[in-house]
Amino acid sequence: MPERPQLADQLVDYPTHGREVVFRGAVWDVCRETVDLPEAAGLTRDFVDHTGAVGIAAVDDEDRILLIQQYRHPVRQRDWEIPAGLLDVQGEDPLLAAQRELSEEADLQAGSWAVLADQLSSPGGLSEVLRIYLARDLAEDASDFVREGEEAGLVLRWTPLGEAFEAVREGRIGNATAQLAILHAHASRAGGWSGLRPADCAWPAYRHLHG
DSSP: OOOOOOOOOOOOOOOOOEEEEEEOOOSSSEEEEOOOOOOOOOOEEEEEEOOEEEEEEEEEETSSSEEEEEEEEEGTEEEOOOEEEEOSSOOOOOHHHOOOOHHHHEEEEEEEEEEEEEEEETTTTOOOEEEEEEEEEEEEEEOOOOOOOGGGOOOOEEEEEEHHHHHHHTTTTOOHHHHHHHHHHHHHHHHOOOEEEEEEOOOOHHHHHHO
16 A cells, blocks of 8 residues: 555645635735636635734643733634734744744743644635744843733633643634643653754744745
8 A cells, every 4th residue: 555645734735826815914914816716716815914923822831831811802802822922023033023023922932942833724715824932941131121002901710731631622822822831841741852853953834925
């Protein structure tokens, strides 16, 4: 029996034309493109054109993960998340962006970094690709960053991984990035934190979209 190919997403470049910005927003634009697929030509699709983002699963020496709560207007909730931020600084390395976000949102720095997970947030209508880093060996890092808007009301909570895992399993945490971070961190802790990808490993999905 022939060996099955490795299970992996496939990066492709199909002929795309007719790109236009149909809505220009404060943070993201909505674009319209027409793409020709081998199985269907002339498909027109609208999508949110996203810069990409990073998230940080910060886990301390007691195997507690740092969760932050803030207001998210589209869903009318103060949901539990992990520290995260946009890759909106031209040319900034994603790892450096993650380190900056951890300092700005949590006043922390980490001595150990690894890649925990890569995410396509909502590939049917959003071009966001997001990388979640695992940050350990944590230390305080007093930042002079001034939190404004929703971030002015951030609530920080150190939560044991087992408790966070149960909150996800029972449907009490709905944020997809937080769920992914918690589930991966919980599984990685059970495996002795082995087999993680290095923090500077390639990120093909991001480079495919942003060069």
